[in-house]
Amino acid sequence: xxxxxxxxxxxxxxxxxxxxxxxxxxxxxxxxxxxxxxxxxxxxxxxxxxxxxxxxxxxxxxxxxxxxxxxxxxxxxxxxxxxxxxxxxxxxxxxxxxxxxxxxxxxxxxxxxxxxxxxxxxxxxxxxxxxxxxxxxxxxxxxxxxxxxxxxxxxxxxxxxxxxxxxxxxxxxxxxxxxxxxxxxxxxxxxxxxxxxxxxxxxxxxxxxxxxxxxxxxxxxxxxxxxxxxxxxxxxxxxxxxxxxxxxxxxxxxxxxxxxxxxxxxxxxxxxxxxxxxxxxxxxxxxxxxxxxxxxxxxxxxxxxxxxxxxxxxxxxxxxxxxxxxxxxxxxxxxxxxxxxxxxxxxxxxxxxxxxxxxxxxxxxxxxxxxxxxxxxxxxxxxxxxxxxxxxxxxxxxxxxxxxxxxxxxxxxxxxxxxxxxxxxxxxxxxxxxxxxxxxxxxxxxxxxxxxxxxxxxxxxxxxx
Numbered sequence: 123x124x125x126x127x128x129x130x131x132x133x134x135x136x137x138x139x140x141x142x143x144x145x146x147x148x149x150x151x152x153x154x155x156x157x158x159x160x161x162x163x164x165x166x167x168x169x170x171x172x173x174x175x176x177x178x179x180x181x182x183x184x185x186x187x188x189x190x191x192x193x194x195x196x197x198x199x200x201x202x203x204x205x206x207x208x209x210x211x212x213x214x215x216x217x218x219x220x221x222x223x224x225x226x227x228x229x230x231x232x233x234x235x236x237x238x239x240x241x242x243x244x245x246x247x248x249x250x251x252x253x254x255x256x257x258x259x260x261x262x263x264x265x266x267x268x269x270x271x272x273x274x275x276x277x278x279x280x281x282x283x284x285x286x287x288x289x290x291x292x293x294x295x296x297x298x299x300x301x302x303x304x305x306x307x308x309x310x311x312x313x314x315x316x317x318x319x320x321x322x323x324x325x326x327x328x329x330x331x332x333x334x335x336x337x338x339x340x341x342x343x344x345x346x347x348x349x350x351x352x353x354x355x356x357x358x359x360x361x362x363x364x365x366x367x368x369x370x371x372x373x374x375x376x377x378x379x380x381x382x383x384x385x386x387x388x389x390x391x392x393x394x395x396x397x398x399x400x401x402x403x404x405x406x407x408x409x410x411x412x413x414x415x416x417x418x419x420x421x422x423x424x425x426x427x428x429x430x431x432x433x434x435x436x437x438x439x440x441x442x443x444x445x446x447x448x449x450x451x452x453x454x455x456x457x458x459x460x461x462x463x464x465x466x467x468x469x470x471x472x473x474x475x476x477x478x479x480x481x482x483x484x485x486x487x488x489x490x491x492x493x494x495x496x497x498x499x500x501x502x503x504x505x506x507x508x509x510x511x512x513x514x515x516x517x518x519x520x521x522x523x524x525x526x527x528x529x530x531x532x533x534x535x536x537x538x539x540x541x542x543x544x545x546x547x548x549x550x551x552x553x554x555x556x557x558x559x560x561x562x563x564x565x566x567x568x569x570x571x572x573x574x575x576x577x578x579x580x581x582x583x584x585x586x587x
Contacts, residue, residue, distance in 0.1 A: 127304035129340050130252065132363050134402050137342075137441065140304065147252070147307070147441035148574055149212030150205065151409060154449060155196050156238060157218035157258040159269050161483045162449040163192075163555075164468045166475055166532035167525075168268045169218065169259075175537035184548070188540075191552035196448065197242050200557035204456070205447075206249035208567060209574050212307065213246055214408060214443040215239065216258035218271055219292055225261065228288050231295045247305035254344060254443070255296060256310035256408075261285045265316035265350065266512065267482060268525060275521050280317045286326055290333045297338035308342030309334065310367065310408065314350040318511040323348045324356040331361055344406060347397070349512050351408060354397035366401070367408040368394040375412035375427050377486065384430050391434055405440035413453050413484045414563075425569055432573035444570065448560065452484050455567060456560045463547070464554030467539060471532075479520070480529040487520040489528070497523055 128140040139145035154162025158169040165172040177185045205213065222235040243253045262285035263272035270277075279285045293311065300306045311330055317323035327345055334343065343364040347354040351369035370391055374382035391407075398405050410431055412424035435442050444455065450465060450472070451457040458465055475481055479489025488494050498519050501508065510518045540548070553559065 127247075129302075129304045130307050130342060131340075132342060132365060132404050135399075135404055135439070137404050146439065146577055146579060147212040147406065147443075148570070148577075148579065149210045149214065149251070149443045150447040150455060151214045151216060151256075151443050151445045152197060152242070152448075153216045153258075153446040155193065155216070156221050157216040157269070157271070159483070160475075160529070161452050161481045162446070162454075164450050164464075164472050164475075165536045166480055167529040168273050169271045170220070171273055171530060172533050172536060175533050176540055179537045179540045180548075184545070187545070188548045188552055191549060192555060193238050195552050195554075195556040197245070198556065199245060201448070201456075202242075202245040202249045202251065204557060204562075205246075205251055209571060209579060210251065212252045212254065212441070212443055213242075213447070214254040214256050214310065215242065216256050216313065218259035219257065219261055219289070220259075220271070222292055222295065223261075223288065228261075228284070229291050231292070236299055243300075243303075243305060252305055252307040254307050254310050255300065256313055256344075257289070257293070257296075258313040260312065261288050264312050265314050267521065268529075270313070273526070273530075275518070275526065277316050277318070280319065280322045280326075286329075290330060293330060293334050294337050297334045297341070300341070301338040302340070306341060308344055308365075310344040310346070312346055314346055314369065315348055316350055316512050317348055320348060320356050324358065327357070328359065331364070344408065346408065347394070352394050354394075357397065360401050360403075365404050365406050366398040367406045368398070369409040370394060370407045370431065371410060372412070372427055372431065375424055377413060377415070377484065382427055387427075387430060388434055391431075391438075395438070395440070405435075405438060407435060407440055407442040409445040410442065411445045411453060415484075416451075421565075425565055428566075428569055429572075432569065433576070436573060436577045448555070454563065455570075456557065456562055458554050459559055459561050462554035462559045463550040464552075467551065468536075471536060471539060475529075475532065478528050478532070479524045480532055482521065482525050485524070487516065487524065489524050494520070494523060 131138050136144040137147060153159060160166055180188065217239060222231055246253050259271040260279050262279035262282055263270040263277050264279040265277050266272065266275050296309065315323050331343060343361060344367045345364060346367050348356055351367060354366055372387050373379040395405050412428055414421045414424060446454055448454045448456045479485040479487060498516065501515060501519055508515050
């Protein structure tokens with residue numbers, strides 16, 4: 123186990139490392155692991171629905187055995203070693219609340235709920251890498267989309283005090299568990315909150331900060347802005363040793379615009395980081411990164427966008443965590459190889475998802491145009507002034523039609539692909555996510571290392587994979 127280390131703190135616009143010197147943080151988000159996402163591991167709809175369907179096919183015990191092995195293989199010693207060799211010093215770990223608490227037993231923290239999180243934090247520490255604990259999915263869902271494990275399009279978290287009380291209790295348990303652990307950089311309180319009223323998120327965050335500080339007064343707190351970490355206008359009071367964390371996705375990088383302008387991208391970054399800069403707080407870009415499509419010419423253009431962003435962050439001395447570390451080929455720095463048992467079994471299903479447009483991340487939002495476009499047109503014609511929060515009419519229709527109505531029956535189809543498999547075959551599927559079964563997106567790694575060198579943080583030489 124790594125030796126104890128002093129806690130990192132903030133001082134003005136800097137993170138201060140254990141040696142008392144300013145520290146730039148460069149890392150990745152570990153998404154799709156303790157908070158699974160459909161495009162990352164290939165299923166459909168939201169995690170809880172998918173797991174429930176797999177239980178129907180495999181039964182509770184075999185299903186638990188499969189997912190336990192998958193979580194173990196998804197991030198292990200080789201993964202931590204690779205990140206260290208890449209010169210990265212931070213991992214933001216996305217966690218779903220159901221690892222720590224069960225809906226049937228609210229306010230009761232699971233006795234073994236920290237087992238995977240502890241294991242990975244210790245592995246990273248052994249390689250000199252810090253962790254941020256990021257609560258990515260909350261009871262009731264803090265935003266309108268699948269990545270908060272939301273089976274609907276309603277962020278009910280903001281409407282019910284019960285859900286909010288449970289999150290306070292969960293964070294008190296996390297703070298108690300990691301109090302004094304210097305390899306835990308800090309706590310990312312709510313990933314991408316999306317409070318339509320704008321009236322609840324500010325007071326709740328104040329309440330949550332006070333509750334955590336009563337248990338753990340020392341760790342850095344990371345607060346995302348409202349509307350998916352882009353809007354900080356409702357926050358009025360500064361917090362000691364806290365960071366206002368923005369997410370900085372570029373529309374062209376997500377396939378939502380054919381146009382890209384360096385000037386527009388910088389203006390958006392400056393807008394989103396204005397609150398942190400006005401308070402002379404460190405800047406952490408908690409998420410950013412393009413979605414790759416497989417066409418090398420297009421992907422090269424996306425890497426140019428990424429290069430611009432990395433250079434921009436260097437100019438403003440911003441720390442960052444790239445979204446994301448590992449997946450089945452959409453966006454990860456590391457991806458499961460096509461020749462693995464998992465990809466061989468599920469690639470045809472993923473292709474069907476892409477054809478139907480059921481994944482919101484990386485889809486055009488159209489899918490089967492002869493079905494979806496008439497619905498979009500009808501809503502636009504009949505309700506021309508309809509502009510729902512957070513992203514407008516088009517996103518609202520695609521969410522309900524593709525990401526829920528089509529995606530939920532597909533979750534059952536995904537689960538059926540497990541039927542008839544014996545334990546050895548299930549193990550082979552889970553083992554497909556081990557680092558040894560993955561390939562590195564080398565051009566992406568090269569861009570990250572170039573940015574580190576430009577910032578005066580050269581990465582160590584990496585052994586051949």
